[in-house]
Amino acid sequence: MSNEKNIRIVKGAERFQGSQDKDESIQLGLLSDRRNYLEGNRNLALNLQDQFEFERGYSNTYRLYGKIDLIYENAISGTCTTSNTSNWMDNMYFIPEHIGCPGGTPCSGYPPSMLFEFIPQKIYGPVTTTFMDITAYQDNWVTYISYVDSHDTQQDMKLYYDYTTNEYLSFDSGDGIPFIVSATTLNGNDILQFVCPVDHGLTTKMYFEIQNNNTMSVNGGVNLLTDVTITVNIGGFINTTTKQIFKVDFLGNGNVGMDSKVFNIIMDLNDGMSALGGNTYGMGTFKRIINPDNLAETRSEYYVHQHKLITKSNEYVLDRTGFENGIFPKKGRVYKAKRTPNGGAKTVIKEEFKSYLWNCDKDINRDEYYDNRNRPITDLYLSIFQTNRNGVWDKSGNRLCGYGWNWNFTNVGVVDPYVSNTNHPANLVQTNINEGIVFPTEGDVFRGAFVEYNPYELEERILSEIGHSLAFRQSKFITDGSIYKYQPHHRIPIRKLSTSITREMEFEMTPQYARYLVSEGVHRWRTMLPIGVYEEGGNGVSYPYLNDKHYPYLGIEFLVQPIGFNHSGETITMIQQFGDVCE
């Protein structure tokens, strides 16, 4: 406090005659939030709801469970070449149905529904092993719990422009989002139109940077777009500038739903074609940018998740659901004895859509795991892998499945060579065709989704989930080469990050995963929302809490999808749409 007035201090004895000195005191107000420690006099109001909230917030242990609805289309037929008395032949759904296969091997048909089921009732494949009830739940599939432990920016990828002319782009995951670009004219404007196989994530206020890295290359006649040279004629003076960073001018190509896949920039057609080596089309990759003046802190990073398993193969329980019928009708047929090669009548189920209850047997302590961005994990994953104990699927070398991303599994009547287990084998080892895979174990690492991370937005965006491919063993079942695809990793949200970003100047006040933004001089992070707290838009999680454990539930539609040569686009589109709706 300050003032401009004079203050006189007069001693007590000198104020007036007869007055005396006396002590003066100053009252100091000391605030304290401590309660007195009085033994025997400590009261606390007990409240069950508060106690529940306290314990729930304190617990970090998770028990995961859920339901798997199996959805597939048993669409790939072939020729069974095993003996007339083999299990494989005996379980084959013969075609034409009204004739069967009285003449014996080779017989045309479809595999039985047991090929897809999680708990087959017997040995149905070309192996000669003995069926065991107790392990049947792992004869086709095995499940684990995993989390994203790290990421890989050097995962090689391939996007085909044309399968018949073998034109494609090779790139690494760190190069960004691939595109097919064309120089064209739309509504009187010369444009470069970029078509992406995944959502580009751009708006018309954003910028993107065309990449020019030595990890990118093209094959065939397609050209690689690495930059664009703009030529400007100013009063007869020709000025050229080479650019890699552009602002998006508009989205889409006029078709419904394509705004998220297509973006355009307006430029002279000659400049565009020149950048494409004189062609009207080319390929390349780009990275999304928030602020072109601050590339280092606002340019997106791209990578592939690396999942680490945190359970063993015996740490889950799988049961059939009772009283639940599949969404599609069951299809099967009774073959009379005269229509089978071994002279025995049989009933074969071709399609039946069963559901299963899964239950992770291991208590998972969230405190023990940090994700690839050094954050406490927010997602766990139910990871499902094919086990091939019936010896139906082809193993190349010692690897069972191939892998790829959405653009590698498009329904264009061709199987992308990228996804074969010879070219890109998943981490599933099978040394003996009669014994199934060597079960992965705790700590094993598998590839996951293709992801964008923007350091300014502080969040990841899933561009494409990974898929595994399964090809039939041609020595036992001759097909046209069509394959099946399934998604191995299924996300179980256990916590959510806030949609808003928290800022703090002092380092001591920040969590360990906060990022320091040099341009603004602040630490920034997204707060982890407490359980049961939701932000606008439904961002948040809530799940049962009992036994001092959290019980998040995951119900999935496990889609096994045919990809290949002779399947009608209509049918496959239907099943894709179904999957999209349910997800």
Added chain:
Amino acid sequence: MSVNRIQIKAKLGDKNVTIPLGQSFDELGREDSVKTWEIVEQQDAINIIRDYETTKYSYSNSGTAPYEYNVFYEFNFLTGNTYTPDFNPQGFMDFEMYRLKKSFTKSFFKFDFYDSPLQEDQKIMFTMTMPLTNCKKEKDVLVKKFEDPLEYWAQKSAGCDNCVGGNPVYDIYWPKVQLGPSKGNNEGYYIQWYKNRDLYSGDTFYMSCKFYNAKTGKVVRMLNKPSWNLSPVIDNPEASEWYYYWVKLSTNTNGIPKYVYTVREFDNNGVGGEKGMFDNPPATQIRFYEYKTP
């Protein structure tokens, strides 16, 4: 008035008075300790956290293919002084079993699991029931014309393809059971019990059996060996010797299945050999015998 004039010229800016406060706290951490004590007391008072999570325990079996992990039971009833694995002594007629009459399908075996074989201080921990339709339907019997004339004449008029000596036959249930993890014959196979031992540390139980007869309304107590009343030598039976099989739950950390139980003989001599692994020889089954009232 003579006064000592002291003049303080105010300046811009705050004035500070430093007051030294001597402190000698000895409560370092005591507040925290009290807080912890509060939480503990609160926990004890209103919400003791216990883990009630259960899982299914499969029968652990050293049998051979295709019967690994299958468990075999046999139940014997008295006809006079002779034990036979047959439901007829319990009043069920063949056609009632063949036609699944309610008196048959509503009957069941009930297994009680105790923490101790000593009746004076034992507690029942859990029970399991097994319907009679879990039994094998493989006993060939002649169709009796006056018991089941419909079936008798139906087979006769159809050409009697399956007749024996000109008499129609059919399969009926008999009290032999094979349970496994597969669909259809697993009711009574799995034991549901706690995953960990925090709530109850015991992992050994003593299994007894009773037969609930829905036709007669009687409960028949079963023994683990033929009744002593058939032998005049033994006249002082002890419950711990006659009623129980020894069941132990265990965890197989790396194996499949992970949670298993084993069944062994039990009597006054203690725990005996493993039971239930095979159908043959019969001695390897889990066998129960009707208790004959003295």
